[in-house]
Amino acid sequence: MASPEPVERPAATCLTAARRPDDIIKIMLATDNHIGYLERDPVRGQDAMDTFEEILKLAVKYDVDFILLAGDLFHENRPSREVLFRTMALLREHTLSDKPVQVELLSNPDDGKADGFSFPAINYEDPNLNVGIPVFSIHGNHDDPQGAGHEGALCALDLLSVAGLINYIGKIDLASDQKDPNSDSGGIKVKPVLLQKGNTRLALYGMGNIKDQRMHYELRTNRVRIVKHGPQEYVPEGMFDDSINLVVWGHEHDCRIEPEEVPGKPYFITQPGSSVATSLSDGESIPKQVAFLEIQGKEFQMTPIPLRTVRPFVMEELILSEEAEEHGFSLTDKMEINKFLRSRRENVGEEDEEDDTAPPKEMLPLVRLKVDTTGVPEMSNPIRFGQEFQGRVANPKDLLVFTRQKKSAQKAVKIDKPELSIDDPDLSTQNKLARVRFAQLVEEYLGAQELQLLGENGMGDAIQMYVDKDDSTAIKEYVSA
């Protein structure tokens, strides 16, 4: 298929030079597919899987050189047998083929291979497999390596990888680390996958969630303390050194896929966001997209692609006391309140009806009606309220939620916290101090490390960010062209 028309953009995110198809690395970019989310839900059970399949089909349609996933492919750390089975089947169906892979691997295909086995870590380098579209993925915080079996800590991606269905990158090399903590070869290794197509070269730095790894540091240095999660915000954008061109963030579910410039820095950041809503928060109601990324020489261009299989999600917030005043009903009259809420629910989402990119009508929408009940003496049962909409919304059980204004504005934010969030705005002074000391430790520790791309300070900052923010920012991919 022909590449889409270029769109007007800041220079560095457009291919300004003449297109030389043989030099253009084409990537399908997606993340946080959360396959298996609510898999037992009779309505929503296949949502994440269906959208993952859509993404694979888009990759075929756009004839990409590879697919890049930035973590949380699976929602559960130990996906069910059904989820693993179907994910493997989808990958085999859509990514194995006799289509020649045009990106040449320049780095060692054995980097990260299974210990004691001869097959390579990169599936398309295995002469026994016909890989048409390689998939590269890091793990997220949901599907990170756990346990300490004979093979070391493994994650669900390891199963896909050993089956030759994905290329699992950005795993933490605990092995060399554990053998000798003082060895120069220990610590965090960020080794790139080096790819070339025509005259375009790409260094792909994957970095999965490192919570466990940090725990190891802390255990080893007798600095084990419970580090609370930091406030939810994006990582300062100056933490990467100048050789980075594009940073792909995983973990955060809001779609901010259009590359954003970083003031004073030559690189851009894109946050594709999840391909399925795992909470009914504002951020998740932003339309879900993946991106078709083209790289030619030092330029890249990103074309967002709206996903068609995503269940529609509309939300509305209202303050009941204000509505009562405006519409003239009493805050003590439960029946009147219910009648009003019912009318509001009926209207929610109506304006989307004409949108021709909307999913098929038979797909029940997710609806969240968030009602501030401050000043209302008694409310009906929200679950019973939702039952009236059974068969008309996908989430009758949590359609309606009540909130009450808290004394502190900061605490009120918690109400909005998505289910997925592992962040916590509350943090004690003691913990903050602990983190400061830990940052110094990391700085010293990293002095001796092999850090091929990021400078020592950059990595020190990065580690500090992990400590400050726990997992919320630890999941990312660096793309350096």
Next chain:
Amino acid sequence: MASPEPVERPAATCLTAARRPDDIIKIMLATDNHIGYLERDPVRGQDAMDTFEEILKLAVKYDVDFILLAGDLFHENRPSREVLFRTMALLREHTLSDKPVQVELLSNPDDGKADGFSFPAINYEDPNLNVGIPVFSIHGNHDDPQGAGHEGALCALDLLSVAGLINYIGKIDLASDQKDPNSDSGGIKVKPVLLQKGNTRLALYGMGNIKDQRMHYELRTNRVRIVKHGPQEYVPEGMFDDSINLVVWGHEHDCRIEPEEVPGKPYFITQPGSSVATSLSDGESIPKQVAFLEIQGKEFQMTPIPLRTVRPFVMEELILSEEAEEHGFSLTDKMEINKFLRSRRENVGEEDEEDDTAPPKEMLPLVRLKVDTTGVPEMSNPIRFGQEFQGRVANPKDLLVFTRQKKSAQKAVKIDKPELSIDDPDLSTQNKLARVRFAQLVEEYLGAQELQLLGENGMGDAIQMYVDKDDSTAIKEYVSA
């Protein structure tokens, strides 16, 4: 590698005709690998895995056309991530290659394929995979399909199958069955895999454990009752019709791999036995073997191959009162008894020292000392006794077991019951009656079924056997040349 020298055998189990290599189907036959058994045990944790690898290597060494496994590849129904990972890695390492597969598939490669996907059920028919040695396997009672997800009941073998690493045969087709219990297409389907090499044709009938299937029958017909397991014995050998040449039994762990003639019938039975001991019973102490099976025309020849990685296992039984009399110690003197037992333990297995097929000396042996303590007032703690042998035997915790003679000889058998056994010699009259009625039901039910190889009576008998014996005989493979 050249085929091994023929061994003298009853005519029908030898290739008497001149060898025509292009017509000889070569099979590595093994079963009940129980990968994952005791995987957390620091000494024995990798035993089952190591022996499975040995079997794969033997298959490569003997240049077989395929590997045939008769169930219980995995010990746990939900094998750990580590076990799945390593099993997949071993299969990928040893069975994928560019060696051409010389057995042509005559039956439909899509029989049993994943619903809604295009890749075939038989891995070497997938043009995207280079399969050198196909593996065919049924499930056992340990790794049978469970759950009822979007994909129907799945088992661990489905994961290996969807990854293209094994060919899972003999699964129960519940789907068509559940849709319409009165439909002719329902019931048990035993569809063969049809293979040809040169002038030799082979029909491979796989039949996995069907406990769940039986439960469905019973539920549907309101005849749900707890059917106790029947007494442990081999299935009557007359239950197969005349088109069967060789029956491969799984489930039973004793190695009886030399084909046994069935009086009045033209077929043979082989029971390879497990490749790892999962109980310390008499049967498990028989040396573990797999078989190299050659089929040419209507003849076959089986060459047992002792496994080298199997942990040595020696057991001894003694009656303490007799020993006390012979060696002149008192049954009330705990120290004397311990001293005697210690001396007996030291001797157990010594006679194997000179056996040059024995595994490496550094492999700690399994030892079971079974002591009849009838008449002895008080015994020491057998676990404490075993601790003395820590580092010298693989199973210090259950080295020593005490038994006492029961009033009924039948009950005494229970002492010997292997851990794996799902059989129970006790069965109430009520349950026996229930089984009789159920057998009639099955006979009627099967009248309408599609049964391509076994006659209706044969299958009726077979089902009756399942009912009588629960799982102990439900796992088998039919090989019909």
